[in-house]
Amino acid sequence: MWNKENMFNKLWDAYRKKDTIWVKWVNTVRLKGKSLWGYKGKATDSWIWRSIRKHRVWMYEHAEMIVGDEKGRYFDISRHSFILWLLIKGRLETRDRVSKWLPSCERSCLFCEKEETQEHLFFDCVYSGKVWRKVLGMLGLYRGNGGWRMEFGFMINVKKGSKMQRLMLKVASAGTVYFVWRERNRRMHGKRMRSEGVIIQEIVMVVADRLSSLRGIKCEKKDWE
Known part of the structure; x- marks a missing residue:
């Protein structure tokens, strides 16, 4: 089953020329040395390839914003990035949205018992x-926080900060959104409530692990505690 995450993973594999049969076929038969972003497609393209090409637009627009720069984009296809994408698009099923079609919600x-909106x-x-x-x-980074916008x-x-700090912020932002949303869902389904400190530790571990997986970047938990 080719879902959105599969499409994004295939795009990322093609972009970094991962050593797989599918990527070799794409670069040899489809792209023929051309850029993944510049390929316009053909009428004979399969529905799978057309769908993958369609999803490259979102990947291109948001990859730099999440983590990366023009010289070396790093796009993490994960639940973190997907939840962040839903939030950016205003599609997270917060209670105010659900109540529009389910008044009893x-x-x-x-x-905190205030009205649950994305902004809140x-x-x-x-x-x-x-x-x-x-x-x-x-x-x-020290500042008073506000709503989502x-x-x-x-x-x-x-x-502000070094390139490493800005990269950490981008990874940590996606991680924070994800873990807050996951904790919210845990509570909605009656699971044990966890403190802010537990969530923060999860984010710390994710940032350290994620950055350590990037080529040429060494990062440990102690580096940003």
Whole structure:
């Protein structure tokens, strides 16, 4: 089954020329030395290839914003990036959205009892705001946080710090969104509530592991605590 995540993974494999039979076929038969981004396609392309090409638009537009730069894009195809993408597009099923088609749905935030909206949950909420401020503080960034629109603008425009710090911020942003959303879902399904400190430790481990997996970058948990 070719779902969205499969499409993104195939695109990333093709971009970095991963040593697989499929990637070799794409570069030899389809691209023929041309850029993945510049390939316009043919009428004879299969539906799978047409779908993969369609998804490259989103990947190109958001890869640099999430993690990377023009010289070497790193696009992590994971649950973190997917949840962040849904948030950017305003498609996360927060309670205010669900209540539009299910009036009986509770609208209160599972962390603080205020109305759960995308703007509130990321990161105007007391719980998620504390997590976000702590993550920023570990990166040497100190500021009062607001709702999602304000924080998203901050994420994509921050210039302070070294290249490593900015890369850490991009990975940590996706991780923070993901773990806050996961904790919210845990509570909605009646699982044990976890403190902000537990979520923060998960984010620390993710950033360290994710950056350590990149070629030429060494990063340990102690590097940003």
